[in-house]
Amino acid sequence: MAIPRFWREIPSRYNLVGSKCGNCGTLDFPPRLVCPRCGRRSMGKMERRKLAGRGTVVSYTIIHDAPKDFDMMKPYVLAIVEMEEGLRMTSQVIDVELGDIKIGMPVEVAFRKLGEEGEAGVIHYGYKFRPAR
Amino acid sequence: MREVSVIGVGETQFGELWDKSFRELGIEAGLRAIQDAEIAAENVDAIYVGNMSAGKFIDQEHVAALVADYAGLADQHLPTIRVEGGGACGAIAIQQAAMAIASGVHDIVVVGGAEKMTDVGDVEAARILSSTTDQEWESVFGATFAGLFAMMARRHMFEYGTTREQLAAVAVKNHKHGALNPVAQFQKEITVEMVLGAPRVAEPLGVFDCAPLSDGAAALVLCSRDKARKFTDTPIDLIGTGQASDFLAVHDRRELTTMDATVIAGKRAFHAARKTPNDVKVAEVHDNFTISEIMAIEDLRFVPKGKGGFATEDGETALNARVSVNTSGGLKARGYPVGATGVAQAVEIVRQLRGEAGKRQVTDAGLGLTHTLGGTGGTAVVHLFARGD
Amino acid sequence: MKAGIVSYGGYVPRYRILPKEIGAVWGVDGEAMGKGLNIRAKSVPGPDEDVITMSVEAARAALKKAPHLDPKDIGAIYVGSESHPYAVKPSATIVAEAIEAAPIMTAADYEFACKAGTAAMQSTMGLTLSDMYRYGLAIGADTSQGAPGDALEYSASAGAAAFVIGKDHLIASIDQTISYTTDTPDFWRREGQAYPSHGGRFTGEPAYFKHVVSCANLLFKRAGTRPEDYDFAVFHQPNGKFPVRVGKMLGFTDKQMDTGLLVREIGNTYSGAIMVGLCAILDIAKPGNRIFAVGYGSGAGSDGFDITVTGGLEEIDRKAGRTMRSMVEDVKFLDYATYAKYRRKIRMREG
Numbered sequence A: 001m002a003i004p005r006f007w008r009e010i011p012s013r014y015n016l017v018g019s020k021c022g023n024c025g026t027l028d029f030p031p032r033l034v035c036p037r038c039g040r041r042s043m044g045k046m047e048r049r050k051l052a053g054r055g056t057v058v059s060y061t062i063i064h065d066a067p068k069d070f071d072m073m074k075p076y077v078l079a080i081v082e083m084e085e086g087l088r089m090t091s092q093v094i095d096v097e098l099g100d101i102k103i104g105m106p107v108e109v110a111f112r113k114l115g116e117e118g119e120a121g122v123i124h125y126g127y128k129f130r131p132a133r
Numbered sequence B: 001m002r003e004v005s006v007i008g009v010g011e012t013q014f015g016e017l018w019d020k021s022f023r024e025l026g027i028e029a030g031l032r033a034i035q036d037a038e039i040a041a042e043n044v045d046a047i048y049v050g051n052m053s054a055g056k057f058i059d060q061e062h063v064a065a066l067v068a069d070y071a072g073l074a075d076q077h078l079p080t081i082r083v084e085g086g087g088a089c090g091a092i093a094i095q096q097a098a099m100a101i102a103s104g105v106h107d108i109v110v111v112g113g114a115e116k117m118t119d120v121g122d123v124e125a126a127r128i129l130s131s132t133t134d135q136e137w138e139s140v141f142g143a144t145f146a147g148l149f150a151m152m153a154r155r156h157m158f159e160y161g162t163t164r165e166q167l168a169a170v171a172v173k174n175h176k177h178g179a180l181n182p183v184a185q186f187q188k189e190i191t192v193e194m195v196l197g198a199p200r201v202a203e204p205l206g207v208f209d210c211a212p213l214s215d216g217a218a219a220l221v222l223c224s225r226d227k228a229r230k231f232t233d234t235p236i237d238l239i240g241t242g243q244a245s246d247f248l249a250v251h252d253r254r255e256l257t258t259m260d261a262t263v264i265a266g267k268r269a270f271h272a273a274r275k276t277p278n279d280v281k282v283a284e285v286h287d288n289f290t291i292s293e294i295m296a297i298e299d300l301r302f303v304p305k306g307k308g309g310f311a312t313e314d315g316e317t318a319l320n321a322r323v324s325v326n327t328s329g330g331l332k333a334r335g336y337p338v339g340a341t342g343v344a345q346a347v348e349i350v351r352q353l354r355g356e357a358g359k360r361q362v363t364d365a366g367l368g369l370t371h372t373l374g375g376t377g378g379t380a381v382v383h384l385f386a387r388g389d
Numbered sequence C: 001m002k003a004g005i006v007s008y009g010g011y012v013p014r015y016r017i018l019p020k021e022i023g024a025v026w027g028v029d030g031e032a033m034g035k036g037l038n039i040r041a042k043s044v045p046g047p048d049e050d051v052i053t054m055s056v057e058a059a060r061a062a063l064k065k066a067p068h069l070d071p072k073d074i075g076a077i078y079v080g081s082e083s084h085p086y087a088v089k090p091s092a093t094i095v096a097e098a099i100e101a102a103p104i105m106t107a108a109d110y111e112f113a114c115k116a117g118t119a120a121m122q123s124t125m126g127l128t129l130s131d132m133y134r135y136g137l138a139i140g141a142d143t144s145q146g147a148p149g150d151a152l153e154y155s156a157s158a159g160a161a162a163f164v165i166g167k168d169h170l171i172a173s174i175d176q177t178i179s180y181t182t183d184t185p186d187f188w189r190r191e192g193q194a195y196p197s198h199g200g201r202f203t204g205e206p207a208y209f210k211h212v213v214s215c216a217n218l219l220f221k222r223a224g225t226r227p228e229d230y231d232f233a234v235f236h237q238p239n240g241k242f243p244v245r246v247g248k249m250l251g252f253t254d255k256q257m258d259t260g261l262l263v264r265e266i267g268n269t270y271s272g273a274i275m276v277g278l279c280a281i282l283d284i285a286k287p288g289n290r291i292f293a294v295g296y297g298s299g300a301g302s303d304g305f306d307i308t309v310t311g312g313l314e315e316i317d318r319k320a321g322r323t324m325r326s327m328v329e330d331v332k333f334l335d336y337a338t339y340a341k342y343r344r345k346i347r348m349r350e351g
């Protein structure tokens, strides 16, 4: 992945910065310029807002066939997580036994390597989830 | 607005076609369709090509002009248009071509769909397929194309009690149909045990829950309905089409177990055709994964929500049952050259409605449907075809 | 006015490997090796973990315990490690962004074998005392590697600790600090080398013991204290044997040393070692408790700290996040093959 393409998303990848609609108050992640619910009425009213980093698993899968970048991790758990703020996001769940992952499991955000541009390239970091403790 | 009919269809063999290039596939399907329509090349007003990602699979963009060129039509300087929309590109191309005819701009348009996927390795192909998902907020985090559908499957099992066996029943049925289709990639029946015992791809989905990587192409000749009878005695009318989009990322959707794009596209098509799901006798739906077919037959209202797995297991969607779903073998068994998909589905429906489907012929097929997905459901297209009267 | 600890946070990955498992691969009685080193298991970072991720986890743990702490008041972040993921490109800037301390602050990476983290503590103490900024964040973290089959492979592990250093809201004051430094090449890694080299038994007497003892005696003298004045003592712990022996030489008891001696369960976390030990102590310490801490880094030097726990320790939320004990006890054992894969000891196809 091109370096600037990752770099410009650092606030959201590191710190779960999303957006809050000034019109209806709903949060979105990643930040949006237009609220999907309010449309034009939200223009210019979308504020940056950081998520608390806690949620529950809505669905999950255990990935066995992985892209090359994720070879080291496989098999790994991928989940859609509903955050406390009501929105949903997708990432891996780490530090969990494959047999223990289940729908409804509370998770919290963790900071991990997402990938790297080969051994000599830049390393990308960001959020994953782990069972809440 | 003018009505539109299909006057010719053509397709290639589907599979790992090592000796065939992208351009050869495209031309083969196109020429067969032209031959089937019994028109001359001079009759063609434009070419629309559905193609997902030739740029990534074979490093070639600008493929619509390329196909026209190698079809020997360069001298005619036809307008050529390539359509992109993930896996739905072929279906969108049909819609765009139909609109060009309906508007009166063109009378006869060839619509092709093609993909050459096996020039890259499996891992690379899977990566390219996943490029229709949200790269920044799904793929970067390790979400694969299969993984995203697997999470829909897991949630469907959780909410509706759908079982692994029911998912497997989709693959078993479609392989059974594929065994009756001479162009299918897999013409071999499989068992539920084989599906359940296959290596895992993204749990709960295994290898047999996934459509294969394929090479192949398909083509239609569309014509304004008022002129169709000049070329054929059995025109098949495109009586309704619907297209809809949705949030690109699966996690942003209203639900994981319903594809709103399919629901809306279906409603639009049925509304335009003044038909209901009960009228459909034969349907080609987008079974890139077994769960996709289950969700599709629910979202198209062939069965109630949550009953897709049960209905499939009970044989309600088998050949000549209540509604015959994926008689071609579907993406699962006929093959899944992405760009060809929507067009290949239409080719099958036209054959069924003409009564030319051989061993897999649905009796009294009067109304047929195609359903095609782009990405994980960010786009859905539904077309309804009927025998011209 | 004194400087001291405002908050603290530690991190240990959950993967472990047993000495027996390592020994079995190299034809060595690993169990005996482990007993000799007084190491029961060593921690191993996951394939998606490195010094930066562990530093962020530790720093976030420190901030979580002290909600009054505004990351924007952190004027400096120093990450001490001998296994920074980048040879050039600071770990500290990534930590700074990940805890939202950036951009009006300074950051740098430190390296001094196993005492880069305590060196960062001393720097931030000095700079807060000089009022250059309100708080500094000192981190010690390592994912150290021993060459396959080398004695170090039984101990080199992974962990991190972060200390917010300042002058207000102290949970523990650092009453004295002193260092003892010489040029003693007992352990090193040349640029571009994957694994470190060491002087074998030379790492003991003239290196670890001479520096730790000299530093400890200087600290006693400056603080005017004796071993019995302390509730806890913690020393750099390259294995489970050295710190116990040096503690006994100085007159400390097992009871004083037990809490901070995590090496027995997680191995040598290098720059993190004495600092995760300190975290474990702070997890259970009470106001008024005194802590004697002497780190050691090869090459060589020792940093000593005379610490007194204040009433502030009761003010922060020590229950927020995980305790060191819970992290030490949350384990998943790896076989050697998986360990070798995770630590990239297996040669992969390029491209």
Ligand SMILES: [Zn+2]
Residues within 6 Å of the ligand: A021, A022, A023, A024, A025, A026, A035, A036, A037, A038, A039, A042
């Ligand atoms: Zn809104």
